[in-house]
Structure formats: structure tokens, C-alpha cells
Amino acid sequence: MLDFAIQTKGLTRMFGDFTAVDHITFNVKQGEIFGFLGANGAGKTTAMKMLTGLLTPTSGEARVSGRDVYTEAESIKKNIGYMSQKFSLYDDLTAEENIRFYGGVYGIQPHELSQKAEELLERTGLIEERKKLVKDLPLGWKQKLAFSIAILHHPNIVFLDEPTGGVDPVTRRQFWEQIYEVSEQGITVFVTTHYMDEAEYCDRISIMVDGRMDALGTPAELKQEHSAETIEEVFIKLARSAKRGGG
């Protein structure tokens, strides 16, 4: 078992003259819930795209699940799950068809897949809705389903890009319960969020400002370091120094 699910050193991404991600160095321990915070435009999504193999870094090093992002991007893809804010489920397929499609894509064998699909539907309470098109499901259920599908192949790390955008506090709380369950199974959770209360749920968090990683530690450490009551205060103190506008 690896000690670190993600290791980066000086990871940088330029778009022309613009440095979207500026020499970030951090490690994510196997099995931890790692919160990845930052204002809009701070470079979170770019960093996440490099770690998931969607974008080649300009310079620096990064290993995800022990594999190099430059040379082993395809191998990384077998070992990670990914759920983006845009819900990557197919609206015109049913819940069950989506499960079968993504399960098949990750090479889960048919008999195993049937069993896993059944378990998943039961766990998420979607048994009754299995034949419903995803577009007819409420947002909270879609998110639950998307998350469950992202970990169906039991990846080493699951990347969640603003998974709880636009849902009510109760649903958000349920979603975090799901995150804890997944973490208990040994899956590392790498999550970006704009909700500061969610940041408190993480084992460790990092805060990106203008492409740099300006803070890294447990929520308690960060609060102490910046003599703040809440993570929100820490965030606002750091974000105020940002030169890049939001958006």
C-alpha cells in the first residue's frame, strides 16, 4: 500500500503567459479526505485536471496513485474515479443503464457488475427509480448516483469537483455521510468545494490563491495559524490578498 495517494512537487500549468497553477507542492495521504479550496479562478480546476490526466502539466512533478502524470496518464485513469460539477451522467439513459455503462467502461465483468449495480441501487435507495431516466431524477439523487458510479470500480482515489453545488443543506449533509463511508473503505477523497462548513469535515485542507497553495493543514491547524474562529475567516483573510478577480 502506498503512503501517498497524490504527491506533487512544483506542479505548474501555464496558458500562454498566464500561470494558472504556480508551483504547487503537496501530498495527499492514502485514505484521507482532502479538501481543495480556493476562490473562483484560483486554479483549482486546472490542478484537478492535471491530476486526473485531462491536462498535461507545463512543469513540475506529480504522481497519482503512484503513477507519473506525464507518462502513465492512461494507467492513472484506471485507478481514479471522477465526478464533476456538471454531472457526467447521461440524462437520456436510466439510472441502471448509466451504472452498467460506466461499470462496463471500467472493465467490471458482467456478473460482478450485475451484483454491484444491485447493491448500489439498494444503498442509494434508487431501486424503485432504476428504470427512470436520469433527467427525471431530483438533483440530490443525481449527485448520489454520480458519486456512487464514480467509485463503482473501487478506485484508489476519487476526485469530486464541487459535488454539492446547488443542493439544500440536508442533502449536502447526506452527501458528506456518503463521503465518510467511502473514505472508510480506504478510498482517498479529493474534493473541491465553495462551502466552508464542508471544509471543516475534511481531514486536511489546502487553500489556493492566485494559482499558489497558500495554506495546507488540518482545519484546526489552519485556524490556529491564522488566529481565526472558522475556516471561512481563514479563507477570507487569504482570498483578500488575491490579485486575480473572481470568475
Place this chain on the structure above:
Amino acid sequence: MRIIRVLLRKEFLQIFRNKSMLPILFVMPVIQLLVLSFAATYELKEVDMALIDADQSELSRALVSRFQASGYFVLELETFNPEEALEAMDEGQVSMIIQIPQGFETDFKEGRKAHLQLIIDAVDGSTAGLIQSYSTSILKDLNAEKLVEVNMRNAVSAPKLSSSINIIPQNWYNPNLDYITYMVPGILVVLVSMIGLFLSGMNIVREQEIGTIEQLNVTPIRKYQFMIGKLLPFWVIGMVDLLIGLALARYGFQIPFLGNLFTVLAVAGIFLITIQSLGLLISTVTHTQQQAMFIAWFLMVVFILLGGLFTPIESMPNWAQNLTLVNPIAYFIKIMRMVLLKGAGWIEIQNMVYVLLFMGSVLLLVSIKRYKKTAQ
């Protein structure tokens, strides 16, 4: 293999679940084939004409009734005022004016040259050409017939048969110059091309738009698997459409099938991959369905106009003829007509098939190369 099966299953589920897609795939081509085949014709029907008959003789009346009896001309206006006839042409009421001068019959009977004037509206050049040649042949027939009568009357002795060279054209492969026979194979090509060029490419751009392509890009799906998953469903649908179209052509339009059906299908398979690859290439350089649609339409119009469907490639200027060398639709239309109407076999078409194969391979390789799971 299993991943490809999973991808195909998903595509077919989506295609057949889409209520607006099914009519596009299977009903529209049939309607287009029916409508276009009957509409896209060069046959002349019901040309309106004006008559200025200053002679009012037996011969002039015979001439006019000849025109009317031919079925191609309708007498719309009869007048003695040339101004009125011209006005009618200006307004588009008539496409031809026949002016018969006084003394027309007398001149004819006395063996002098009899004159008459045809004024043809030539805004549409090809129609004007047809009107002229139809009219000429009507006049020639009448001339020959009446000449015999005149000769018999004038010389009681044996009639002087005209000894001029008489050309009787034989139209091979399409003896009745039936335009439906000529058009249907070409229209079938256009229908198959639409399916191939638009749907595969559009499908990929759609996944880009809704964001699912990003999800697919973080999975271990390989590029070639993804491409096969996108190409094969519409390839199958294109072939099914072609089969429906061919059945309609054979049993509905009674188009002769002189060549081998399998030759047609094999070439169609290659052609579809070529045109689908072009669609894929378009999808890799565009970000929205709107952009992709626009580029695809632009190419489609150029391909059709330079494809020899309506106007023969041989009569295009040289530069345009050179352009048709890279037009896959031009090759397939030519092959279809050759195989179906002339019974051409592999030997006659092989060079064109090689060109299609070459174009298809290049386009497919370039589009696979351009499609990237990882952005640089």
C-alpha cells in the same frame, strides 16, 4: 472488445430512445428520395407559349396543334400584337413566343424558304436549351411530313425523297432518357452522405456540449474504442438507409439494377467510413453543435454542387473538375450510376474505390490523431 460493446450498447440505446432522431434516420430519407426524385428532373412539361399567327393558314394551324399535341407546350396566349406577347414574357406568363409571318404557307408550298420566329425566355439557360431542342424536333417532323405532301402534289412523278443524312440517336443505358433513372442513384448517395457526415460528428460535439466527454476522458477508454463506438452505429444506420433506398429504387422507381448489389454495398461501406471520418474531423475542430453543423453544411453543399448530381462534371471548368477529384460524393455518385445503370464491375470502378479508400484512411487517421483525451 467488451468496452466497444458497452459503448455501442449505450449509443444505440440513446439513438433509439430519442424520439426526434428516429424519423430523421428512417422517415426523412425516404421522403427526400421520393420528393427529390420526382422534382429533380430536366424533363420539359407544360411550357406556356404565346402565339402570333399572322398567316392564319392551314399550315400554321397544323404547326400550332403539333406543338400542343406534343404535351410539352400549352397555348397560353393568342394575339396579333407582338407587344402584348413580349409583355407576357416579361411578366413570366409565357416562356416562348411563336411568331408566324404572313405568307408562311404560300412560301412553303411554292418551295421557297418559309420563315418563322421562336422567341425563348432564356433566364434559365438549361430550360431554354430544352425548349429549343424540343421545338426544333417538332418543326423538323412537321417539315418532313409536309414536304412529302408538297412534293407529291408538285411533281406527279415519283416523289423526290430527301437524301439528307438522317441521324437517329440511340440512348444507351437509359434509352428513354428517363431522368428518374438518372437521378435516383445520385440522390441515394446524397442521403447516405447526410447521415454519415452529420450524425457521427454531431454526436461527439454533443457530448462535448453536455460535458460527458470529460467524464469519458478520465476513464480508461482508448481512443480507437471511442471512435468505433461513435462510427459504427451510424455506419449501420447509413447502410440500412441505403438498403431501404435501393429497394425503393428497384421496386418503386423500377430503376434497372444491371450491376452487382454487393459491389454497391461494399463501396457504400467504404464511402460511409470516409464521409464519417470527415464528420469526426469536423467534430475535433469545433466546440458546439452549431459550429459543426455550419461547417458540415458548407462542405455538403459544395460536395453536392460539385458532385455531378445535377450538372455533369465534364462540363465544369477545369479548376472545378480538379476540385471534384477530392470530392468523395462525386466518386460515389459516379460509381453508383456506373454499377446500377451500366452494369460496371470491379475492373471499371476499382481506381475510384482506391481513391475513396485512400481518402477514408487519411481522414480517419487524422481525426483519431486530433481527438485528444488529454489536452496539451
